[in-house]
Structures are given as C-alpha cells and as structure tokens.
Amino acid sequence: MLSTMMSMPLTITALMQFVDRVHGKSEIVSVTHDNPQHRYTYNEAYKRTRQLANALRALGAESDDRVGTLAFNDYRHFELYYAISCSGMVCHTINPRLFPEQLEYIINHAQDRFLFVDPMFVPLIELLAPKLTYVEAFIILCSQDDMPSSPLENLYSYETLISQQPSQFDWPELDENQASSLCYTSGTTGNPKGVMYSHRSTILHAYASALPDVFGISAREVVMPVVPMFHVNSWGLVYSAPMVGASLVLPGPKMGDGKSLCNLINDCDVTMTAGVPTVWLALLNYLENSGDRVPNLKRLTIGGSACPQMIFDGFERLGIDVHHAWGMTEMSPLGTYNKPQLWEFGLSDDEYLRNRLSQGRPIFGVDIKIVDDQGIELPWDDTAAGAVKVRGPWVTAHYYGQDIASDFDGWFETGDVASISPDGLMRITDRVKDVIKSGGEWISSIELENCAQNHPAVAEAAVIGVSHMKWAERPLLLVVVKDGAEVSQSEILQWFEGKVANWWVPDACEFVDSLPHTATGKLSKKDLRDQYANYAWPVAETV
Ligand code: AMP
Numbered sequence: 030m031l032s033t034m035m036s037m038p039l040t041i042t043a044l045m046q047f048v049d050r051v052h053g054k055s056e057i058v059s060v061t062h063d064n065p066q067h068r069y070t071y072n073e074a075y076k077r078t079r080q081l082a083n084a085l086r087a088l089g090a091e092s093d094d095r096v097g098t099l100a101f102n103d104y105r106h107f108e109l110y111y112a113i114s115c116s117g118m119v120c121h122t123i124n125p126r127l128f129p130e131q132l133e134y135i136i137n138h139a140q141d142r143f144l145f146v147d148p149m150f151v152p153l154i155e156l157l158a159p160k161l162t163y164v165e166a167f168i169i170l171c172s173q174d175d176m177p178s179s180p181l182e183n184l185y186s187y188e189t190l191i192s193q194q195p196s197q198f199d200w201p202e203l204d205e206n207q208a209s210s211l212c213y214t215s216g217t218t219g220n221p222k223g224v225m226y227s228h229r230s231t232i233l234h235a236y237a238s239a240l241p242d243v244f245g246i247s248a249r250e251v252v253m254p255v256v257p258m259f260h261v262n263s264w265g266l267v268y269s270a271p272m273v274g275a276s277l278v279l280p281g282p283k284m285g286d287g288k289s290l291c292n293l294i295n296d297c298d299v300t301m302t303a304g305v306p307t308v309w310l311a312l313l314n315y316l317e318n319s320g321d322r323v324p325n326l327k328r329l330t331i332g333g334s335a336c337p338q339m340i341f342d343g344f345e346r347l348g349i350d351v352h353h354a355w356g357m358t359e360m361s362p363l364g365t366y367n368k369p370q371l372w373e374f375g376l377s378d379d380e381y382l383r384n385r386l387s388q389g390r391p392i393f394g395v396d397i398k399i400v401d402d403q404g405i406e407l408p409w410d411d412t413a414a415g416a417v418k419v420r421g422p423w424v425t426a427h428y429y430g431q432d433i434a435s436d437f438d439g440w441f442e443t444g445d446v447a448s449i450s451p452d453g454l455m456r457i458t459d460r461v462k463d464v465i466k467s468g469g470e471w472i473s474s475i476e477l478e479n480c481a482q483n484h485p486a487v488a489e490a491a492v493i494g495v496s497h498m499k500w501a502e503r504p505l506l507l508v509v510v511k512d513g514a515e516v517s518q519s520e521i522l523q524w525f526e527g528k529v530a531n532w533w534v535p536d537a538c539e540f541v542d543s544l545p546h547t548a549t550g551k552l553s554k555k556d557l558r559d560q561y562a563n564y565a566w567p568v569a570e571t572v
Pocket of ligand 1: 214261331332333334335336353354355356357358359362388443444445457460549
C-alpha cells in the first residue's frame with residue numbers, strides 16, 4: 030500500500046528559497062583578498078546568486094555543465110555553490126593546492142566549461158590554460174578595478190559580469206537525483222577520483238549533520254567552517270548552517286594562521302567551528318603563547334585526521350568542547366560523530382577520555398560494518414579490528430566516469446581499519462595501506478603517532494612499517510622536534526613504555542626537519558614509505 034504523503038524533490042533550490050524567506054536576516058561574514066571583513070545577509074547573498082545564475086546563462090552555460098571553482102571560503106564562493114547547482118549545473122570545487130598535473134587532470138576529466146578563480150590563483154591558471162581542453166572562459170572573483178593583468182583570453186571580472194544582470198531568475202524544476210557538485214579526492218595511488226553529489230544526498234546530509242548530537246547548530250549560532258569549500262563542500266556546513274538559520278563566517282585565505290582565526294572568532298562572535306587538526310594546533314599554540322582567549326567559542330569539530338590528545342586537552346582546558354568526527358569525500362563527508370551519551374559521564378577520567386578520542390558513533394543514515402580479510406563481518410566488541418565498509422544515501426556507489434564495480438555488494442570500502450565498541454563507538458586504527466603487520470599481528474600506526482604527539486618536545490610525528498627480517502615489518506617513528514626543544518631519540522622511545530603494548534614500541538626513531546603532506550594536509554605515508562624503503566635498522570635484525 031502506498032502512503033498518502035506528497036513526494037517533494039529534496040533540492041538545494043528548495044533549501045535556498047526557504048532560507049531566503051525564513052532566515053534572510055542571518056549574516057555571512059567573509060575575509061576576502063579585497064575586504065578584510067565583508068558582511069551581508071542571506072537575503073543579499075541569494076539576490077546576487079540570482080544575478081549570477083543570469084550571468085551563467087548569458088555566458089552560455091547549460092544544464093549538466095561542469096563549472097569549476099578555484100577559490101577559498103568566502104561569499105562569492107557561496108554564491109557560486111547555489112547559482113551553479115540550482116541552475117542544474119555541477120559545481121566542481123577544485124583544490125588549488127594540488128600539483129599542477131593533478132589540476133590539469135581533474136579539470137579535463139570533469140570537462141569543466143568555465144572556471145571561477147580567486148585572483149591569487151591567476152598565475153596558476155595561466156600555467157595550466159594551454160592544457161585545459163574544455164574551458165571556454167575564466168571568471169576572476171573580483172571587481173574590474175582589481176582585475177590582474179593577464180595574457181589569458183576570455184577573462185572576465187565576476188563583479189562586472191553579475192552587476193549587469195537582473196536579480197530575478199526562474200529556477201528550473203530539478204530532479205532530486207540531479208548531480209549538484211563534484212569533488213575529486215586524491216588517493217595515495219593513481220589519478221584523483223571524482224565524487225558526484227546529488228541534490229538529494231546534499232540535503233539529507235545537511236539535515237543529519239545539523240542534528241543535536243552532530244554539529245548541533247541553530248539560528249542562534251555563528252558557524253565558521255575552517256575546512257575549505259574545495260574539500261567536501263566544507264563538510265556540508267555551507268548547506269546545514271543556512272538550513273537552520275545560523276550565520277556563517279568564511280575565513281578566506283586566513284585559514285591556517287592562529288592569530289587571524291582568534292581575531293575573526295572574537296570579531297564575529299563565532300560559537301562553533303570545524304576543521305582539521307593542523308588548524309586547531311595553530312589556534313591552540315597561538316592562544317597558549319599569547320594569552321588571548323576566545324570566550325564566545327563553545328565547541329569545535331575536529332576531523333579529517335585523528336584528533337591528537339593534546340589538542341583535545343588543550344581546548345578543554347580553555348572551556349571549549351572538542352568533538353571528533355570521521356568521514357571522507359566519498360561520504361559527503363560525515364560518517365561518525367563523537368558526543369558523549371549520558372552514561373559516559375559516569376566513567377573514570379581515563380575511560381571517558383578514551384571514548385572521546387575515538388571517532389564516534391555512526392550517524393543515522395550511514396550503515397557501518399567491519400570485515401576481516403575474507404569479507405566476514407566482525408563483532409562490535411571494541412577489540413576485533415577490520416576494514417570499514419559503509420552504505421547510505423550520502424555515500425557514493427562509484428567514482429565519476431567509472432562504472433559500478435562488477436563485485437560491488439552495496440557497501441563502499443573506505444580503506445580504513447577500525448574496531449567498534451558494543452555501543453557503537455568506532456576507533457580508527459589505520460588505513461588499510463598503512464597498517465603495520467608485525468609477526469602477523471596488526472600495530473596501529475595512528476595510535477603510535479598520537480602517543481608520540483603527546484610528548485612535549487614533539488611538533489609532529491609519523492609512524493610507518495619498514496621491512497624487518499624477523500617480524501616482516503616493524504614500526505619506524507619519524508619526528509619533527511619542536512623549535513628549541515632538547516630531546517634524544519631514546520628519550521622519545523622511552524615515552525611509549527607503559528602507554529602501548531611493549532611489542533608496539535617503535536624499533537627506531539629518526540629526527541626529520543619536516544614530514545610530507547598531501548594536498549589536503551594529511552601525512553603522506555606513501556612518500557615516507559618510498560623514502561625509507563631501504564632503511565637500515567640501527568640494531569641488527571635477528572632472525
Ligand atoms: P578525505 O576524503 O580526504 O576527507 O579523507 C578521508 C580519510 O581521512 C578517511 O578515510 C580516513 O582515513 C581519514 N580520516 C578522516 N577523519 C578521520 C578521523 N577523525 N580520524 C582518523 N582518520 C580520519
């Protein structure tokens with residue numbers, strides 16, 4: 030029997046129109062190259078969005094076209110998000126930190142017809158332009174006065190383009206499964222792969238992520254996504270914040286600098302923010318060294334990499350709740366979120382901390398299971414660790430331009446390894462490719478890195494498996510020592526004693542000036558493994 034309920038498509042257009050009518054007075058504050066604090070309302074944002082939709086049409090853009098953006102978090106990027114997707118085109122957000130060859134690959138692979146570019150990326154685009162097969166025009170996100178001089182052809186000023194357009198636009202009726210945006214993820218091997226989100230997946234993800242035990246945002250809050258808008262739609266916050274009427278603060282290029290973040294949080298009364306550990310480390314260091322404080326900030330979400338304990342402790346000391354989240358580009362991105370359940374407040378301090386540092390519980394809408402090497406499902410007993418598989422309405426079934434794999438069983442393989450407690454707390458122990466297998470047993474490189482990271486002299490740490498005659502693989506610890514700190518390798522190795530199983534303690538520690546990172550700021554273990562492939566252990570390997 031069918032229900033009596035109406036069937037309304039879940040579209041970003043409907044969200045935009047709702048926000049325009051109901052939450053129109055909430056604000057978007059942005060830092061841009063041409064304005065340290067641009068401020069306007071959602072009403073004004075969507076008025077310009079309609080002008081932009083007219084401008085796209087005037088340029089000749091059509092339904093299904095891929096329109097690329099190379100831009101930081103600011104109001105013009107926000108307008109692009111909505112104008113492109115709600116016109117029935119695909120907003121392809123591009124990470125400008127990728128290598129030029131990867132940028133060329135993804136722009137051609139997506140067949141982007143138009144590129145909207147922050148002025149600071151014009152030199153990069155000049156380099157790439159001769160190799161971009163499908164791009165017909167470059168629109169620079171600035172006024173005519175700020176247009177950089179450039180030999181590029183078909184170059185337009187964004188402000189000039191939209192100022193000539195009317196602020197009325199008839200949005201097309203869209204199917205909720207219509208593609209809305211595209212984000213490429215660069216795996217450790219091969220070319221980057223595209224994940225194509227739909228209107229429906231975006232709206233469902235926004236609903237779920239706004240829930241009280243997820244971002245828990247409301248119309249009385251000011252939300253600052255520090256995670257870039259070119260990385261999984263800023264974890265969906267550019268949709269979920271307007272959905273609930275929260276104001277948005279978009280920090281532009283000032284995303285990794287603790288002092289700028291502190292000032293922005295205080296100037297704009299930010300109550301909630303989200304980003305990767307590197308950003309929070311920069312803010313924490315700044316706050317601890319300067320004595321400045323962020324009294325209005327209530328909580329921050331940390332994800333993208335495991336949350337180091339020192340970051341958790343540091344912010345908790347300042348009265349700011351830290352919530353750990355896990356997900357990936359292929360999952361829009363949220364999969365799990367960590368806020369305590371009532372009974373957890375009765376745990377001992379150590380147990381409570383252990384729970385908080387795990388990646389959290391699945392969010393309704395994402396099914397999660399862990400499986401062994403044979404694909405057999407493992408129990409949720411907090412001990413068994415296996416490959417994490419997921420499914421749900423905001424999880425991708427395959428990559429853009431690729432067919433669904435013939436052996437696809439309805440579950441997406443995340444490439445992460447985790448254990449799950451009986452009450453659903455997932456603890457990521459590794460990436461499948463990063464797992465260290467010593468004498469047939471798994472050692473968690475992430476746990477070792479977290480432990481090393483808590484040493485007061487350690488600025489950054491990485492652990493990789495290096496081949497070993499007796500044990501097949503043993504962990505090697507690579508450490509960047511904090512400026513001015515005095516510490517020896519053996520002191521760092523002693524730090525692990527009593528904190529992890531004896532046989533987990535790395536066999537050696539090497540000091541390095543810096544560690545390699547990927548374009549999304551994660552440790553590049555692949556580079557490290559290549560670099561240390563022929564590493565000679567300081568102590569003879571006995572067979
Ligand atoms: P990306 O698609 O670039 O966002 O990367 C997704 C991957 O980042 C995941 O598959 C995990 O390996 C890692 N990741 C994301 N969040 C966390 C987290 N909270 N703890 C540990 N690893 C994480």
